[in-house]
Amino acid sequence: MADLPTLAEVAAAAGVSPATASRVLTGSVRVTTSTRRQVHDAMSRLGYVRRRAPRGSAGRRAEQIIAAVVCEHSPRLFTEPFYARLLSACEEVLTTHGVPMVVMTATPATASIAAPPLVAGAVDGVLLIGARARHPLAVTLAASGVPVRCAGRPPDGIDLPFVDMDNRDGGRQAAEHLLLNNRKHIATIAGPPTLPAARDRLEGFRQTLRDAGVLDMPVAYGDFTHASGAHAMQWLLQRAPHLDAVFAASDVMAAGAMQTLRRAGRKVPDDVAVIGYDDAPVARHTSPTLTTVRQPVEEMATLAARLLLMTLADGDNPKGNPVLPTELVVRESA
Missing domain, CATH: 3.40.50.2300 (Response regulator)
Structure with a gap:
């Protein structure tokens, strides 16, 4: 050798x-x-x-x-x-x-x-x-x-x-649901603009609203934490006091937004509809329970790990970059 x-x-x-x-x-x-x-x-x-040296050879990791x-x-x-x-x-x-x-x-x-x-x-x-x-x-x-x-x-x-999830289509589904429920004054709490997933969610949501004639949508940015969702919601209420719907790019931020709305005397969903993103465990424990976009986190992780193992076995990357579908889960908040 x-x-x-x-x-x-x-x-x-x-x-x-x-x-x-x-x-x-x-x-x-x-x-x-x-x-x-x-x-x-x-x-x-x-x-x-x-x-890598053959398995068992001295001095090399097998x-x-x-x-x-x-x-x-x-x-x-x-x-x-x-x-x-x-x-x-x-x-x-x-x-x-x-x-x-x-x-x-x-x-x-x-x-x-x-x-x-x-x-x-x-x-x-x-x-x-x-x-x-x-x-x-x-x-x-x-x-x-x-x-x-x-x-x-x-x-x-x-x-x-x-391996990715169809974040753009997740944003589209959230926007369509709000439009179908006759929400007129819609805002969003986006994730960090440098993160591809956050940017895709925002673009899918914004483009769907634009196609429906909603051109002036207030956007606040958070970092996926509860506190950032609460602060972003506060800013949106000052910027657009008559808003009747908000889409948050994570369930944790949506929970923070709901807390701010409750403190401001706004009822969810009667006054303001709220949609989150992830279908994380918190979505089933908010009051009211959270309508959200489910992303197949475990499926994405499993596929990414398997494809990496295939690359290690064959020396070549399997062709294609899979994109998995997202799905709107309707609960009580919107």
Whole structure:
């Protein structure tokens, strides 16, 4: 068997010094994007990242390991129900195949710490979750040759395979339901505009209203937390005091909005209809219970994990980026 390539050979193939190649591996910010890409391309060509010694050979890791990387601050990982549902489903698939899963967080500020072990062979593949626009780790992984599958569409301009949910159609369904119930003064609490899923929900909702002749829709932005939903609802009531419907891009934000409406003396749904998004457990425990758009979180996670395992087995990404359907669940709030 041929010897595994050295870092010096990678550097020579990339046309850079060994010190520069080493800085790329350690995630140093003192390397240009083009140089980083040259080094990752050379690593990929020579098999520096992906080549594994045969099972049982001395000094090399025999087992496969998958890293699930959540692009959020760690407190969100432990408080947001979406991540618990997604990671549990991923781990169930991987465990069935005898593959352990490690969980990491990586914000833009911590990407330089997260990147080195991921691209240098400490793991065999990456499930990337919730990457927003210009996230440096998404850029690095796209250039690295490491097997990756995104749970959720990656940011624009990042070429990574993914599994997504039809967030745009989820927004359309919410808008159509409000229009069919003769709501005239409609507002929305959108998620972070840099997150593809949040942007798709807003665009699907807004375009459906525009097609129906509703052109002036107030938009407030939140970060999927209860507090942000409550504050956004407060801002909307000041901006549009006669509103009679609101669509929130998450159930947790919708619950926060309902709290603000209750304090303002507005009855749901008599005065203001409220629709959420996720069909998270909180949707069945609000008063009134929450009409929401159900997204198949577990199904998306399961499919992403299986497709990543197929990539590890075959060396090639399965063709296509599946997009799963969403579904409006009508309860009492709208």
